[in-house]
Amino acid sequence: MHVIAEFTVVPIGVGVSLSRYVAACERVLTELGVSHTLHANGTGLEGEWDEVFGAIRRCHEVVHEMGAPRISTTVTIGTRTDKRQSMADKLRSVQEQTG
Amino acid sequence: MHVIAEFTVVPIGVGVSLSRYVAACERVLTELGVSHTLHANGTGLEGEWDEVFGAIRRCHEVVHEMGAPRISTTVTIGTRTDKRQSMADKLRSVQEQTG
Amino acid sequence: MHVIAEFTVVPIGVGVSLSRYVAACERVLTELGVSHTLHANGTGLEGEWDEVFGAIRRCHEVVHEMGAPRISTTVTIGTRTDKRQSMADKLRSVQEQTG
Amino acid sequence: MHVIAEFTVVPIGVGVSLSRYVAACERVLTELGVSHTLHANGTGLEGEWDEVFGAIRRCHEVVHEMGAPRISTTVTIGTRTDKRQSMADKLRSVQEQTG
Numbered sequence: 247m248h249v250i251a252e253f254t255v256v257p258i259g260v261g262v263s264l265s266r267y268v269a270a271c272e273r274v275l276t277e278l279g280v281s282h283t284l285h286a287n288g289t290g291l292e293g294e295w296d297e298v299f300g301a302i303r304r305c306h307e308v309v310h311e312m313g314a315p316r317i318s319t320t321v322t323i324g325t326r327t328d329k330r331q332s333m334a335d336k337l338r339s340v341q342e343q344t345g
Numbered sequence: 346m347h348v349i350a351e352f353t354v355v356p357i358g359v360g361v362s363l364s365r366y367v368a369a370c371e372r373v374l375t376e377l378g379v380s381h382t383l384h385a386n387g388t389g390l391e392g393e394w395d396e397v398f399g400a401i402r403r404c405h406e407v408v409h410e411m412g413a414p415r416i417s418t419t420v421t422i423g424t425r426t427d428k429r430q431s432m433a434d435k436l437r438s439v440q441e442q443t444g
Numbered sequence: 445m446h447v448i449a450e451f452t453v454v455p456i457g458v459g460v461s462l463s464r465y466v467a468a469c470e471r472v473l474t475e476l477g478v479s480h481t482l483h484a485n486g487t488g489l490e491g492e493w494d495e496v497f498g499a500i501r502r503c504h505e506v507v508h509e510m511g512a513p514r515i516s517t518t519v520t521i522g523t524r525t526d527k528r529q530s531m532a533d534k535l536r537s538v539q540e541q542t543g
Numbered sequence: 544m545h546v547i548a549e550f551t552v553v554p555i556g557v558g559v560s561l562s563r564y565v566a567a568c569e570r571v572l573t574e575l576g577v578s579h580t581l582h583a584n585g586t587g588l589e590g591e592w593d594e595v596f597g598a599i600r601r602c603h604e605v606v607h608e609m610g611a612p613r614i615s616t617t618v619t620i621g622t623r624t625d626k627r628q629s630m631a632d633k634l635r636s637v638q639e640q641t642g
Contacts, residue, residue, distance in 0.1 A: 247402065247405065247406065250583070250584065251584075252551075252584035252585060254516075254549075254619060256454055256456065256516050258454065258456065258460055258462070259427070259459055259460035261457055262456055262457035262513050262514045262623070262625055263636075264456070265633075265636040265637045265639075265640055266640050268637045269637050269640035269641045272637065272641045273641060283582070283583065284634070284637060284638070284641075285580070285582045285587065285634065286547070286580065286587050286630035286631070286633045286634040287547065287548075287549035287585075287587045287619060287621070287630065287633070288549060288584075288619075290582065290583050290584045295402050295405075299398045299402075302422075303346065303394050303398075306346065306394075306422075306424050307346065310424070310426050315425055315426050315427035315460050316423070316424070316425040316426075316427065316460045317422075317423070317424050317425070318421065318422070318423050318452075318454050318516070319421065319422040319423075320419070320420070320421050320422075320518050320619060321419070321420045321421075321422065322417065322418065322419050322420075322551060322584060322585075322617060323401075323405075323416075323417070323418040323419075323420065324415070324416070324417050324418075324584070325405050325409070325415070325416050326414055326415040326416070326559070327409050327414050327415075328358070328414035328415065328559055333583035333584065334583070336562075336583045336584070337581070337582065337583040339562040340562045340565045340566050340569065340581060341581070342562075343562055343563050343566035344566045344569045344570060344581075349484070349485065350485075351452075351485035351486060353450075353520060353615075355553055355555065355615050357553065357555065357559055357561070358558055358559035360556055361524070361526055361555055361556035361612050361613045363555070364534075364537040364538045364540075364541055365541050367538045368538050368541035368542045371538065371542045372542060382483070382484065383535070383538060383539070383542075384481070384483045384488065384535065385448070385481065385488050385531035385532070385534045385535040386448065386449075386450035386486075386488050386520060386522070386531065386534070387450060387485075387520075389483065389484050389485045414559050415559045417551075417553050417615070419518075419520060419617050421452060421485060421486075421518055423485070425460070427460055432484035432485065433484070435463075435484045435485070436482070436483065436484040438463040439463045439466045439467050439470065439482060440482070441463075442463055442464050442467035443467045443470045443471060443482075445600065445603065445604065457625070493600050493603075497596045497600075500620075501544065501592050501596075504544065504592075504620075504622050505544065508622070508624050513623055513624050513625035514621070514622070514623040514624075514625065515620075515621070515622050515623070516619065516620070516621050517619065517620040517621075518617070518618070518619050518620075519617070519618045519619075519620065520615065520616065520617050520618075521599075521603075521614075521615070521616040521617075521618065522613070522614070522615050522616075523603050523607070523613070523614050524612055524613040524614070525607050525612050525613075526556070526612035526613065
């Protein structure tokens with residue numbers, strides 16, 4: 247099952263500066279070869295279900311290894327059977343209508 | 346890795362009444378033996394990472410098989426390495442402080 | 445506009461124990477008279493749009509006053525024009541179908 | 544209170560093609576002058592609390608007026624008292640660490 251997901255990792259118990267943990271997750275996604283796009287409030291990723299959730303799991307493991315005792319992550323998951331759609335397709339279909 | 350998760354499934358393209366799809370997901374969780382609690386706006390579940398995300402994946406498969414061409418699901422994931430905590434523990438620790 | 449919302453407040457920079465902040469938000473909701481239900485992973489609330497988001501705003505103010513320098517909150521918002529539905533109605537309509 | 548938010552609107556009961564509703568929300572944000580950035584899975588916005596939630600409310604009103612009887616929206620809200628940070632700052636601080 248192909249998935250487009252959006253996730254935001256919030257490490258808890260390591261102070262207020264979270265960017266190095268987010269950067270570590272970015273490196274996890276790159277190393278695993280998962281297609282992803284970083285933006286200000288999270289990261290979009292796409293691929294097969296197990297690939298996507300395996301990557302998010304690996305991200306949790308790495309952030310815990312870096313010293314975060316607790317993590318709260320929000321994920322939104324989109325799946326569809328009517329057509330195959332990429333994140334680039336989604337963005338383009340909105341942009342075409344906003345002129 | 347032990348996970349406490351919260352998820353809300355929104356089937357798209359099948360009209361406005363979504364309760365039968367949510368009920369189908371509840372049955373999936375029960376059949377798979379995943380510990381879960383239904384509430385008005387979603388379902389809390391807890392277990393090992395693969396068990397929890399395997400169950401959410403199975404829920405997507407079932408809802409697609411029921412005819413929903415598109416699904417948008419929101420999941421919040423909590424993991425911690427400092428202590429083992431259940432959903433019942435989380436709820437109790439807040440309730441003890443609200444008197 | 446009537447809203448059913450679900451929210452989870454994550455204070456950042458105050459360690460791993462978050463229950464006293466969640467408890468403070470519960471007291472805010474009670475004091476403001478907003479209809480709400482606490483569960484393990486968040487709080488459901490319902491009311492008019494401004495009432496609901498005014499309450500979540502007040503919760504942010506209180507949690508900052510308690511010492512949290514940063515807060516990450518996840519909210520899901522449901523509105524509908526086809527019928528008036530309460531959280532109790534939503535829960536009942538799923539439960540009727542899970543037997 | 545300054546807020547960085549991320550929101551995704553899911554109209555329910557209007558079929559599977561949602562881009563025209565998302566495009567309408569983009570126009571709402573532009574017309575209201577709220578600073579925002581569209582990406583594949585949602586829209587980031589920043590401003591004062593009432594400005595941000597007034598804009599999301601207006602988006603719900605417009606999407607209902609377009610014919611959607613039900614809407615499910617996910618919002619993540621970030622506030623902080625330790626420093627003023629924009630979405631561009633957040634993105635930059637991660638990118639500086641991913642090389």
